[in-house]
Amino acid sequence: xxxxxxxxxxxxxxxxxxxxxxxxxxxxxxxxxxxxxxxxxxxxxxxxxxxxxxxxxxxxxxxxxxxxxxxxxxxxxxxxxxxxxxxxxxxxxxxxxxxxxxxxxxxxxxxxxxxxxxxxxxxxxxxxxxxxxxxxxxxxxxxxxxxxxxxxxxxxxxxxxxxxxxxxxxxxxxxxxxxxxxxxxxxxxxxxxxxxxxxxxxxxxxxxxxxxxxxxxxxxxxxxxxxxxxxxxxxxxxxxxxxxxxxxxxxxxxxxxxxxxxxxxxxxxxxxxxxxxxxxxxxxxxxxxxxxxxxxxxxxxxxxxxxxxxxxxxxxxxxxxxxxxxxxxx
Amino acid sequence: xxxxxxxxxxxxxxxxxxxxxxxxxxxxxxxxxxxxxxxxxxxxxxxxxxxxxxxxxxxxxxxxxxxxxxxxxxxxxxxxxxxxxxxxxxxxxxxxxxxxxxxxxxxxxxxxxxxxxxxxxxxxxxxxxxxxxxxxxxxxxxxxxxxxxxxxxxxxxxxxxxxxxxxxxxxxxxxxxxxxxxxxxxxxxxxxxxxxxxxxxxxxxxxxxxxxxxxxxxxxxxxxxxxxxxxxxxxxxxxxxxxxxxxxxxxxxxxxxxxxxxxxxxxxxxxxxxxxxxxxxxxxxxxxxxxxxxxxxxxxxxxxxxxxxxxxxxxxxxxxxxxxxx
Ligand SMILES: Nc1ncnc2c1ncn2[C@@H]1O[C@H](COP(=O)(O)OP(=O)(O)OP(=O)(O)O)[C@@H](O)[C@H]1O
Ligand SMILES: Nc1ncnc2c1ncn2[C@@H]1O[C@H](COP(=O)(O)OP(=O)(O)O)[C@@H](O)[C@H]1O
Ligand code: SF4
Ligand code: SF4
Ligand SMILES: [Mg+2]
Ligand SMILES: [Mg+2]
Numbered sequence: 160x161x162x163x164x165x166x167x168x169x170x171x172x173x174x175x176x177x178x179x180x181x182x183x184x185x186x187x188x189x190x191x192x193x194x195x196x197x198x199x200x201x202x203x204x205x206x207x208x209x210x211x212x213x214x215x216x217x218x219x220x221x222x223x224x225x226x227x228x229x230x231x232x233x234x235x236x237x238x239x240x241x242x243x244x245x246x247x248x249x250x251x252x253x254x255x256x257x258x259x260x261x262x263x264x265x266x267x268x269x270x271x272x273x274x275x276x277x278x279x280x281x282x283x284x285x286x287x288x289x290x291x292x293x294x295x296x297x298x299x300x301x302x303x304x305x306x307x308x309x310x311x312x313x314x315x316x317x318x319x320x321x322x323x324x325x326x327x328x329x330x331x332x333x334x335x336x337x338x339x340x341x342x343x344x345x346x347x348x349x350x351x352x353x354x355x356x357x358x359x360x361x362x363x364x365x366x367x368x369x370x371x372x373x374x375x376x377x378x379x380x381x382x383x384x385x386x387x388x389x390x391x392x393x394x395x396x397x398x399x400x401x402x403x404x405x406x407x408x409x410x411x412x413x414x415x416x417x418x419x420x421x422x423x424x425x426x427x428x429x430x431x432x433x434x435x436x437x438x439x440x441x442x443x444x445x446x447x448x449x450x451x452x453x454x455x456x457x458x459x460x461x462x463x464x465x466x467x468x469x470x471x472x473x474x475x476x477x478x479x480x481x482x483x484x485x486x487x488x489x
Numbered sequence: 490x491x492x493x494x495x496x497x498x499x500x501x502x503x504x505x506x507x508x509x510x511x512x513x514x515x516x517x518x519x520x521x522x523x524x525x526x527x528x529x530x531x532x533x534x535x536x537x538x539x540x541x542x543x544x545x546x547x548x549x550x551x552x553x554x555x556x557x558x559x560x561x562x563x564x565x566x567x568x569x570x571x572x573x574x575x576x577x578x579x580x581x582x583x584x585x586x587x588x589x590x591x592x593x594x595x596x597x598x599x600x601x602x603x604x605x606x607x608x609x610x611x612x613x614x615x616x617x618x619x620x621x622x623x624x625x626x627x628x629x630x631x632x633x634x635x636x637x638x639x640x641x642x643x644x645x646x647x648x649x650x651x652x653x654x655x656x657x658x659x660x661x662x663x664x665x666x667x668x669x670x671x672x673x674x675x676x677x678x679x680x681x682x683x684x685x686x687x688x689x690x691x692x693x694x695x696x697x698x699x700x701x702x703x704x705x706x707x708x709x710x711x712x713x714x715x716x717x718x719x720x721x722x723x724x725x726x727x728x729x730x731x732x733x734x735x736x737x738x739x740x741x742x743x744x745x746x747x748x749x750x751x752x753x754x755x756x757x758x759x760x761x762x763x764x765x766x767x768x769x770x771x772x773x774x775x776x777x778x779x780x781x782x783x784x785x786x787x788x789x790x791x792x793x794x795x796x797x798x799x800x801x802x803x804x805x806x807x808x809x810x811x812x813x814x815x
Contacts, residue, residue, distance in 0.1 A: 423707035
């Protein structure tokens with residue numbers, strides 16, 4: 160059996176951007192030379208501020224964003240899918256294996272379809288089932304696994320609470336029996352109690368259905384609780400990656416340290432001060448040269464401009480990877 | 490001692506197509522100068538409606554009860570009807586900031602013009618003075634190039650900067666009371682940390698009282714002096730933040746804490762509160778929480794229990810029916 164389900168090799172994704180039709184076309188490098196391997200059965204976390212490139216990376220792995228350079232390989236049991244060279248015929252096959260769960264359960268569900276039709280749609284579009292009976296059986300099966308009440312299937316989504324709607328979109332993503340799921344901010348819009356319920360459900364489904372997740376979130380406490388490995392993204396780069404506990408107890412990169420220190424502790428007596436970062440994440444249109452983080456780094460150890468430093472992940476202890484320019488940053 | 494703000498026995502009902510719903514049921518709260526009162530609770534628990542009541546910002550279908558009082562400077566502001574009176578609580582003594590700063594700024598008017606206009610409504614200032622105060626305020630909330638920003642539109646600023654500009658506008662009239670409704674919810678943790686520090690500095694500098702609404706108990710722990718926990722329109726527990734978070738008595742408060750992923754305790758399971766929040770049209774009688782209470786100590790319907798907060802230790806109030814719950 161193959162160890163990894165996804166390999167991302169030197170992946171870059173750029174967008175053309177033009178302010179108006181007179182101005183010059185510019186390139187936005189949303190994902191910049193990324194290397195990650197996602198182990199089969201893992202709950203892989205991807206964190207970083209908004210605009211860091213998380214969604215773009217997730218979409219590129221799903222084949223929903225054009226790859227500018229590098230490649231993404233999906234390792235199925237019996238064959239590999241190379242997303243750089245994938246044909247539209249192979250893409251149809253790949254869609255069954257890799258699916259997305261959206262952030263916003265409100266926007267994602269069509270108000271005019273019944274819950275049954277919403278969950279069944281992928282089966283019909285991908286022509287997975289051949290009869291209505293077969294479709295219904297699979298819908299009922301996955302609905303039950305997602306703890307949806309069978310009588311809910313006849314209703315319309317507006318009648319449901321946020322948690323129930325998120326279970327509907329999970330059921331829809333899982334109905335084609337995929338092996339790999341990108342969950343992009345899937346609990347961000349939910350109250351804590353519903354969030355706990357959905358996170359537990361994702362965990363349980365992972366066991367039951369042998370799923371691998373790429374779990375994208377800006378909430379570090381959530382990621383710390385559910386993920387077994389975490390990659391930290393900043394301005395298109397992965398600056399650090401490690402098993403979850405190792406990352407949270409022993410962060411090495413200045414950005415990771417600042418991010419972790421910003422999580423407000425629920426203990427009122429623990430008023431540990433956040434390492435305050437100056438300003439905001441720079442525009443991906445003009446990223447800093449050298450260390451991408453240098454415009455906000457609280458205490459640069461040296462002059463971290465281009466020429467002075469070398470970027471790229473380096474393994475500092477087993478499975479703990481840090482941008483090599485910052486292995487020993489303060 | 491008189492409080493900066495005193496809310497007594499507030500009920501808020503809304504007339505809707507589906508009937509009259511109870512959004513707030515018998516809420517009483519106090520806030521002192523220089524203090525932050527956090528309000529937490531799930532979506533729909535009545536946090537925003539409570540805050541909006543203070544400025545009478547709830548819409549036309551709102552019904553307040555006759556004996557409700559919201560007292561600021563010895564006046565029951567709920568009885569205000571004249572334009573002049575309302576001005577005192579809308580941008581005068583009271584200002585409000587929101588989750589989405591675009592809600593505070595008109596998209597087609599420059600930030601500076603809006604700040605100046607706002608100021609001149611509330612203070613007897615000429616345009617020049619108002620401009621100086623506005624720019625000074627933008628500076629004080631940490632906006633670099635304040636003069637340049639003054640002449641820009643809200644959409645030209647980044648998210649964090651917009652949040653700062655909104656805070657600057659809210660503060661420029663020197664309110665005694667700031668209502669902050671989820672001001673950091675849409676922000677990244679790093680920017681959230683900046684805004685929290687900013688709000689803390691402001692409180693010290695201006696000696697205001699703040700109501701800080703959030704559903705994030707971590708944020709509450711870091712900013713609030715006191716906290717009120719709301720469920721389905723009722724305050725079920727309130728008190729000093731340390732006491733409420735470390736020694737919660739009400740099963741709902743405990744439920745919220747048990748559902749929360751705590752970064753310092755990664756082995757703790759995430760335990761959801763069972764069931765769903767009932768629709769406000771089907772508000773339970775008796776204990777509001779009884780349809781979701783994990784282990785009700787007894788049959789907590791109307792008639793069997795008495796609802797009302799009682800003080801169990803200095804400043805710590807909890808629903809009387811539930812002093813010894815689960
Ligand atoms: N104008 C209105 N007409 C009818 N119902 C309303 C109106 N405004 C609020 N409500 C209802 O009052 C209740 C309390 O709403 P409120 O906005 O205060 O909740 P909240 O605690 O602020 O929630 P959130 O965390 O989602 O902001 C909800 O059931 C809401 O649907
Ligand atoms: N279709 C697009 N066209 C132009 N720029 C884009 C597009 N999608 C994303 N970007 C830019 O790429 C960067 C990364 O975005 P995104 O992947 O959405 O980040 P995240 O999910 O981490 O918030 C941002 O600067 C964003 O504005
Ligand atoms: S390389 Fe330099 S600028 Fe970058 S994080 Fe390390 S110390 Fe800071
Ligand atoms: S034990 Fe009864 S009174 Fe106490 S919270 Fe539960 S249902 Fe309410
Ligand atoms: Mg995104
Ligand atoms: Mg609200």
